[in-house]
Amino acid sequence: MRLILTALIMIIGIFDCMLGIGFLILPMETARSFGLAAAHNGGLSTMRADMTAFFLVAGITMIWGAWKRSGTVLLVPAALFLIALFGRLVSLFADGPYDGFLMPMVIEAITVAIVLMAARMLPHRLPQGG
Template sequence: MEKGLRSAVVLIGVSMLLGAAGFIFAPEAMEAQFSVVASRVDGMGTLRGDLGGLFLTLAVFTLAGSRPGKSAWLAVPVVFMLAVLFGRTVHILLDGLSEPAIRSTVVEIIALVILEAARRKLVTDKVES
């Protein structure tokens, strides 16, 4: 169970790292996948800096928290995911429900559940020498 949970956390961290690389190095390729458009060159800076930085931060803390005895680091991506879900909820309430909103919300809830479960369960792991 613990090995599977740790593997799921690593998979989430690597996925976030790939998202960060995409936003930082090829933001134009990420626009359609995330339904965002940079209308000017400074918009590309927003995609690279804000979204790329967000995903990079999430990846770093998720991968750091995947190590034995380091699950406390997972509190950071858990809080980030809660904030993202809050924003997603406001979006759904104000802008209406859509298939992409449902898909994103489900992915975020699954990630949140895995990260929180790992934060709680893996805390007892001993650091191997």
């Protein structure tokens, strides 16, 4: 089970890194798949900075935590996706549902569950050296 969870986290981490790079290099195209659009260069800059940061930090820490078998490192992406899920819940109650609102929430909830299960199974220590 630990091997399967580690492999899943590695795959999700690679996918998240690809999303982060997509937001850095092609923010408008990547943003469309998220239902986002920039009104001007400030919005484009925010998407390029914040979405890249979110997905690269999540992806890199998933890959690093899986590679080094460190449950402690996996708490970072778990927190990121849990906060994102919480934000979606707040938006659901404050703004109401929209077409397709459930899919991102399901993906975030599954990601949190997988990462937390793996974090619980793996040792809680910071990785040492190369």
